[in-house]
Amino acid sequence: DLNFSLFVCLPDGCRYEDALVLLLTEVLNRIQFRYNQAQLEELDDETLDDDQQTEWQRYLRQSLEVVAKVMELLPTHAFSTLFPVLQDNLEVYLGLQQFVVTSGTGHRLNITAENDCRRLHCSLRDLSSLLQAVGRLAEYFTGDVFAARFNDALTVVERLVKVTLYGSQIKLYNIETAVPSVLKPDLIDVHAQSLAALQAYAHWLAQFYSEVHRQNPEQFISLVSTALEAITPLISSKVQEKLLLSACHLLVSLATTVRPVFLISIPAVQKVFNRITDTSAQRLPDKAQVLVCRALSNVLLLPWPNLPESEQQWAVRSTNHASLVSALTRDYRQLKATASLPQRKVQLEDTKVIIHQTLSVLEDIVESVSGESTKSRQICYQSLQESVQVSLALFPAFIHQSDVTDEMLSFFLTLFQGLRVQMGVPFTEQIIQTFLNMFTREQLAESILHEGSTGCRVVEKFLKILQVVVQEPGQVFKPFLPSVISLCMEQVYPIIAERSSPDVKAELFELLFRVLHHNWRYFFKSSVLASVQRGVAEEQMENEAQFSAIMQAFGQSFLQPDIHLFKQNLFYLETLNTKQKLYHKKIFRTTMLFQFVNVLLQVLVHKSHDLLQEEIGIATYNMASVDFDGFYSAFLPEFLASCDGVDSNQKNVLGRNFKMDRDLPSFTQNVHRLVNDLRYYRLCNDSLPPGTVKL
Numbered sequence: 001d002l003n004f005s006l007f008v009c010l011p012d013g014c015r016y017e018d019a020l021v022l023l024l025t026e027v028l029n030r031i032q033f034r035y036n037q038a039q040l041e042e043l044d045d046e047t048l049d050d051d052q053q054t055e056w057q058r059y060l061r062q063s064l065e066v067v068a069k070v071m072e073l074l075p076t077h078a079f080s081t082l083f084p085v086l087q088d089n090l091e092v093y094l095g096l097q098q099f100v101v102t103s104g105t106g107h108r109l110n111i112t113a114e115n116d117c118r119r120l121h122c123s124l125r126d127l128s129s130l131l132q133a134v135g136r137l138a139e140y141f142t143g144d145v146f147a148a149r150f151n152d153a154l155t156v157v158e159r160l161v162k163v164t165l166y167g168s169q170i171k172l173y174n175i176e177t178a179v180p181s182v183l184k185p186d187l188i189d190v191h192a193q194s195l196a197a198l199q200a201y202a203h204w205l206a207q208f209y210s211e212v213h214r215q216n217p218e219q220f221i222s223l224v225s226t227a228l229e230a231i232t233p234l235i236s237s238k239v240q241e242k243l244l245l246s247a248c249h250l251l252v253s254l255a256t257t258v259r260p261v262f263l264i265s266i267p268a269v270q271k272v273f274n275r276i277t278d279t280s281a282q283r284l285p286d287k288a289q290v291l292v293c294r295a296l297s298n299v300l301l302l303p304w305p306n307l308p309e310s311e312q313q314w315a316v317r318s319t320n321h322a323s324l325v326s327a328l329t330r331d332y333r334q335l336k337a338t339a340s341l342p343q344r345k346v347q348l349e350d351t352k353v354i355i356h357q358t359l360s361v362l363e364d365i366v367e368s369v370s371g372e373s374t375k376s377r378q379i380c381y382q383s384l385q386e387s388v389q390v391s392l393a394l395f396p397a398f399i400h401q402s403d404v405t406d407e408m409l410s411f412f413l414t415l416f417q418g419l420r421v422q423m424g425v426p427f428t429e430q431i432i433q434t435f436l437n438m439f440t441r442e443q444l445a446e447s448i449l450h451e452g453s454t455g456c457r458v459v460e461k462f463l464k465i466l467q468v469v470v471q472e473p474g475q476v477f478k479p480f481l482p483s484v485i486s487l488c489m490e491q492v493y494p495i496i497a498e499r500s501s502p503d504v505k506a507e508l509f510e511l512l513f514r515v516l517h518h519n520w521r522y523f524f525k526s527s528v529l530a531s532v533q534r535g536v537a538e539e540q541m542e543n544e545a546q547f548s549a550i551m552q553a554f555g556q557s558f559l560q561p562d563i564h565l566f567k568q569n570l571f572y573l574e575t576l577n578t579k580q581k582l583y584h585k586k587i588f589r590t591t592m593l594f595q596f597v598n599v600l601l602q603v604l605v606h607k608s609h610d611l612l613q614e615e616i617g618i619a620t621y622n623m624a625s626v627d628f629d630g631f632y633s634a635f636l637p638e639f640l641a642s643c644d645g646v647d648s649n650q651k652n653v654l655g656r657n658f659k660m661d662r663d664l665p666s667f668t669q670n671v672h673r674l675v676n677d678l679r680y681y682r683l684c685n686d687s688l689p690p691g692t693v694k695l
């Protein structure tokens with residue numbers, strides 16, 4: 001890396017280019033077993049580090065970053081250096097077909113000599129690394145350079161499409177080999193990496209599509225259709241998961257990033273539709289099932305690029321999407337009839353599996369359209385409507401099964417974040433009311449105290465849903481504010497106030513902050529005219545008891561050891577002061593201001609949150625500056641009088657040394673001096689024999 005930075009600094013001219021090409025060649029040699037086997041075999045490829053990478057993966061990734069940097073600086077040279085190396089290894093892989101023979105149990109790779117097997121192993125490992133290198137360079141063929149580098153990119157993509165199809169057609173991943181523990185994983189990895197490399201060119205394919213869709217798209221159609229022929233045979237529960245997931249991710253990218261209008265009519269895609277909606281077919285593993293369903297849903301929901309609204313065929317696509325979702329949720333929707341009946345243990349476990357499998361798919365479908373056009377979200381909600389109603393009907397029946405309520409609330413949270421407009425006000429109100437009714441004090445206590453992490457997660461998600469609700473603009477959900485505040489302050493807060501419950505606390509205080517921030521007028525009614533006439537608006541206060549209870553909870557949180565909660569809540573108070581002038585409000589100024597200042601100073605004295613010294617100093621200044629006269633004449637003398645561990649003479653010195661400055665830097669300097677001196681006096685007094693100092 002150091003050498004590399006030196007090369008980049010070289011002046012323009014051949015030395016600069018030659019040095020970079022030399023560097024590139026050397027880096028490519030170093031990641032290949034063909035040239036560097038001894039060193040590469042020493043790298044651990046099993047133990048994962050903190051970033052979930054093995055030593056080998058980290059080495060390869062760092063090397064590929066150097067390759068990418070050279071590509072950025074010298075695209076033509078880099079490509080002409082890398083591609084022939086890839087090509088050599090591809091020839092070996094594509095040539096394996098001639099060694100495939102039919103055996104009694106299937107197909108076998110007729111390469112048995114130990115030396116040949118070792119050479120093939122090295123070649124396949126190198127091909128896998130080079131495919132990753134080619135994938136890493138995909139970004140250097142798109143955008144402004146698309147036309148200039150089109151031919152190089154087309155060569156790569158055509159090659160990748162050919163390789164993926166070849167791998168799927170001759171099923172190298174299922175072939176018998178002489179050294180199955182080594183060569184089989186190699187063959188699977190090459191196939192998976194070729195799919196992943198092709199996926200990296202999805203943005204290039206999307207740009208290709210937008211350039212040619214009106215003229216002669218035959219070449220583009222051929223590339224996409226062939227890629228899909230390579231994917232389809234791999235969408236099977238019999239295929240190894242690594243390979244299956246690579247195929248699924250490529251399918252998702254074609255459906256989401258490229259979005260060609262003809263995708264739905266390709267036989268290979270229709271085959272996947274039939275496979276996924278066929279109840280008799282064996283279900284794919286969870287991750288793969290979710291990805292394939294996302295791809296199929298996106299094919300129908302996402303607007304086609306390069307086409308006007310009138311040509312989007314929404315009516316047909318809407319019908320097809322409804323059929324897809326209906327097939328995917330058939331078993332789930334039937335649960336409604338038996339939800340309230342008592343279930344035997346085996347039956348309950350089967351029901352849980354159906355709920356888990358269905359909601360994980362539906363949640364992902366909603367999430368993938370949450371940032372899309374209104375039309376896409378509308379169709380999505382129409383298709384899901386019945387399943388959403390079933391979920392709400394099932395919720396009370398599973399309130400004591402925290403693993404099920406956790407998944408249901410995850411689903412509802414995603415719905416609230418992505419489709420709340422489409423759900424409409426009456427149904428949204430029904431959902432919130434159901435939740436508020438179900439989460440009684442007893443239920444919350446059961447979830448938070450006895451259920452461990454799952455129960456806490458349930459309450460966190462419920463609070464997250466309420467966060468979305470209370471920040472909704474307009475008057476629609478304002479009627480829920482009293483019950484939301486009541487739930488927070490009378491039911492959740494008393495349970496967690498004296499316990500650590502860090503995650504639930506963080507969500508609760510975020511909800512309280514959002515209640516205040518987005519519903520200020522619920523507490524402070526102020527007319528523009530009044531504020532103009534009086535200069536400073538002394539608003540009419542409403543719901544004072546609730547406001548005071550919330551502020552008290554914030555104050556209590558500063559007395560606890562959780563530094564993350566302290567930082568978060570201090571930030572919330574400061575934000576409310578910046579946006580709403582919290583510290584200037586009469587109720588805060590007259591009844592709370594100096595209580596908060598006192599707590600912040602005590603925290604500094606006790607050194608319990610030293611990492612936040614600066615933030616605490618600034619917040620103390622912002623509070624004190626609302627009433628400097630009161631701070632200097634009343635608060636400071638009272639604070640010093642109440643300090644134990646120092647005598648009256650020391651208190652006088654501390655008071656005199658605190659200059660009456662009113663600017664931020666001087667004030668915070670005075671605060672930190674006061675705190676340090678107070679600590680110093682206490683330390684000295686503690687070290688003297690008892691009775692020496694009259695405290």
